[in-house]
Amino acid sequence: MPQLLQYKLQPAARLIRLMLAEYGTRFTLTEVKPWQRQDEWLKYDPSAEGPVFLVDNLPPIVGLSAIVLYIEENVAPDEQGKLLVPLGTAQRAETRRLFDWCMFKLADEATRYFLAEKLVKRDTSAAPDPAVLRAARSNLGEHLNYFTYLLTARRWLAGDAMTIADFALASQLSVIDYFADMPWESAPEVKDWYQRIKSRPAFRALLADRIVGLPASSVYAELDF
Amino acid sequence: MPQLLQYKLQPAARLIRLMLAEYGTRFTLTEVKPWQRQDEWLKYDPSAEGPVFLVDNLPPIVGLSAIVLYIEENVAPDEQGKLLVPLGTAQRAETRRLFDWCMFKLADEATRYFLAEKLVKRDTSAAPDPAVLRAARSNLGEHLNYFTYLLTARRWLAGDAMTIADFALASQLSVIDYFADMPWESAPEVKDWYQRIKSRPAFRALLADRIVGLPASSVYAELDF
Numbered sequence: 001m002p003q004l005l006q007y008k009l010q011p012a013a014r015l016i017r018l019m020l021a022e023y024g025t026r027f028t029l030t031e032v033k034p035w036q037r038q039d040e041w042l043k044y045d046p047s048a049e050g051p052v053f054l055v056d057n058l059p060p061i062v063g064l065s066a067i068v069l070y071i072e073e074n075v076a077p078d079e080q081g082k083l084l085v086p087l088g089t090a091q092r093a094e095t096r097r098l099f100d101w102c103m104f105k106l107a108d109e110a111t112r113y114f115l116a117e118k119l120v121k122r123d124t125s126a127a128p129d130p131a132v133l134r135a136a137r138s139n140l141g142e143h144l145n146y147f148t149y150l151l152t153a154r155r156w157l158a159g160d161a162m163t164i165a166d167f168a169l170a171s172q173l174s175v176i177d178y179f180a181d182m183p184w185e186s187a188p189e190v191k192d193w194y195q196r197i198k199s200r201p202a203f204r205a206l207l208a209d210r211i212v213g214l215p216a217s218s219v220y221a222e223l224d225f
Numbered sequence: 226m227p228q229l230l231q232y233k234l235q236p237a238a239r240l241i242r243l244m245l246a247e248y249g250t251r252f253t254l255t256e257v258k259p260w261q262r263q264d265e266w267l268k269y270d271p272s273a274e275g276p277v278f279l280v281d282n283l284p285p286i287v288g289l290s291a292i293v294l295y296i297e298e299n300v301a302p303d304e305q306g307k308l309l310v311p312l313g314t315a316q317r318a319e320t321r322r323l324f325d326w327c328m329f330k331l332a333d334e335a336t337r338y339f340l341a342e343k344l345v346k347r348d349t350s351a352a353p354d355p356a357v358l359r360a361a362r363s364n365l366g367e368h369l370n371y372f373t374y375l376l377t378a379r380r381w382l383a384g385d386a387m388t389i390a391d392f393a394l395a396s397q398l399s400v401i402d403y404f405a406d407m408p409w410e411s412a413p414e415v416k417d418w419y420q421r422i423k424s425r426p427a428f429r430a431l432l433a434d435r436i437v438g439l440p441a442s443s444v445y446a447e448l449d450f
Contacts, residue, residue, distance in 0.1 A: 046371060047326055059315050065290075066321035074314065089299065090284050096291035101272055104329065146271060 002027040005044065006051040007034070008209045009119055009178060011111055012064045012103065013051040014171035019071050019084060019164065021202035035120050064103065068164070084164040095158040095165045098150075102168035109139040111172045118179050122214065137181060144187040151189040162197070170197050174206055180217030184225065191225075199223050227252040230269065231276040232259070233434045234344055234403060236336055237289045237328065238276040239396035244296050244309060244389065246427035260345050289328065293389070309389040320383040320390045323375075327393035334364040336397045343404050347439065362406060369412040376414040387422070395422050399431055405442030409450065416450075424448050 004020075004027055006013030020027055032041050034050045044052045044060045053061040053070065061070050072085055085095055113136035117128035147169065150157060158165040173194060176182050184191045197203065207221040219225035229245075229252055231238030245252055257266050259273045269277045269285045278286040278295065286295050297310055310320055338361035342353035372394065375382060383390040398419060401407050409416045422428065432446040444450035 047322075047330055049325075049330065059318070061318040062322040063325045065325045066318040069321060070314070070318055073317070089295070092298070093284070093286040093291040093295055096294055097272075097287040100274075100288045100290045105272055105274065108333075 002056075003030055003054040004028070004051055005030045005032050005041070005054065007031055008211055009115060009175045010051060011107055011171045011175055014174060014206055015064075015103070015164075015167050016051060016053070016067050016071070017205060018167040018171065018202050019068070020075070021205060022084065022167070022200070023071070023075055023077065025071075025075055033123070036123070084162075084167065086159075086161060086163060091159060091163075095163045098158050098165035099168045102165065102172055106140075106143050106169070106172050110136050110143060111175055114176055114179050114181055119211070119214070133181075137183075140176065140181070141183070141186075144183070144190055147193075148187055148189045151193050156193070166193075166197055170194065170203070174198075174220075178209075178216045178220050182217075184219070195223065195225070227281075228255055228279040229253070229276055230255045230257050230266070230279065232256055233436055234340060234400045235276060236332055236396040236400055239399060239431055240289075240328070240389075240392050241276060241278070241292050241296070242430060243392040243396065243427050244293070245300070246430060247309065247392070247425070248296070248300055248302065250296075250300050258348070261348070309387075309392065311384070311386060311388060316384060316388075320388045323383050323390035324393045327390065327397055331368050331394070331397050335361050335368060336400055339401055339404050339406055344436070344439070358406075362408075365401065365406070366408070366411075369408070369415055372418075373412050373414045376418050381418070391418075391422055395419065395428070399423075399445075403434075403441045403445050405444075407442075409444070420448065420450070 002020075002025070004013060004016060006016075006029065008031065017029075032038070032050065034041060034045070034048045037048050041050075041052075042048060045062045047063065049063060051063075051067065053067045055061065055070075061067050076083060076085075086092055113132050117132055117136075121128060147157070154160070156162045156166050157169055173182060173190075177194075184194075198207070210216060227245075227250070229238060229241060231241075231254065233256065242254075257263070257275065259266060259270070259275045262273050266275075266277075267273060270287045272288065274288065276289075276292065278292045280286065280295075286292050301308060301310075310317055338357050342357055342361075346353060372382070379385070381387045381391050382394055398407060398415075402419075409419075423432070435441060
């Protein structure tokens with residue numbers, strides 16, 4: 001069975017878990033902490049960024065682009081309407097624009113600070129830096145304004161159909177939500193969208209994630225929050 | 226004719242320029258500075274990251290993933306051997322692993338600091354921060370060690386054939402080289418690889434780029450340096 005090497009709140013791994021679950025592919029999860037740079041891990045992934053996907057009869061598939069495109073090319077069903085990447089050229093481009101926005105811009109300006117301050121620092125018993133968290137929350141607010149703008153006019157992030165862009169956004173916001181840093185009441189359109197995507201069967205495994213000593217927010221696993 | 230909106234030393238745009246030139250597609254360049262957040266530009270790309278590719282009869286194609294995959298799906302020739310993304314599953318994954326490494330990790334840890342300190346700060350007449358440049362050069366050294374390791378065993382970055390991963394690395398190093406920050410003498414395997422890729426016809430237009438008031442390094446356009 002395929003195996004995904006990741007840590008529980010890793011956004012890129014959450015995106016891949018959502019894709020595989022949506023496509024009905026079974027796989028196992030192995031927990032690693034890339035920031036500890038263990039030899040066992042660096043052997044697969046010298047970038048120490050992860051995630052890594054292990055599939056029978058193939059060398060390790062390493063990193064976000066490699067795994068996402070491997071899944072789209074080898075795992076996704078062919079039937080129209082079941083694709084997380086739509087078929088039309090313009091819709092594909094719009095989906096990928098928002099994929100990049102979520103996985104790189106939102107991740108770079110918000111999610112990674114919450115992870116660094118609240119998750120990674122626990123390993124060295126260091127305290128989170130309140131100034132960094134303040135900046136991350138402020139950046140997050142700007143992003144939520146833009147997603148609100150999109151979701152006021154669209155049912156899903158890239159248009160009428162759910163796409164990989166929705167999973168990309170959910171992979172980021174679900175992590176921030178775990179830390180109780182999502183200002184849901186100030187972004188009702190985003191909250192409405194998140195309630196819909198959170199109710200999908202593909203989401204269940206993510207909502208069961210718990211980290212010892214770092215409890216999830218009270219709403220993290222609630223479908224009606 | 227397709228039009229690419231970008232600025233001259235933008236690594237993502239250089240990658241796309243190399244791809245289009247390699248595939249023999251004609252296009253025009255329009256210079257924009259996304260960091261100035263002009264309305265004309267934000268209309269196309271609210272992320273203000275760019276680049277943007279304008280093609281007849283399609284909405285603007287925005288951002289790295291959207292443009293690269295648009296080109297692979299719609300512009301690239303079908304014949305084996307002319308593809309920048311190889312056909313085998315394992316080779317595709319390896320190419321994309323190194324694509325991500327260059328376009329995100331190397332960009333994030335080195336190239337963007339050179340651009341911010343040496344290019345963007347000129348607009349406000351601010352002076353580069355020597356501490357930031359020192360850190361960027363140190364990070365660059367670590368990356369060059371890894372590329373040296375790969376290029377000692379391989380002719381091209383991802384294996385025996387040139388791929389989009391080589392263009393990704395060249396898009397980053399050519400920018401750093403413009404600023405005279407490439408320690409070529411300490412990375413002879415990387416230098417040898419760069420001499421080979423720099424000699425390709427697709428590279429010519431990049432070597433003609435000049436920014437007023439910011440001269441290129443003495444070796445920037447030299448094929449034998």
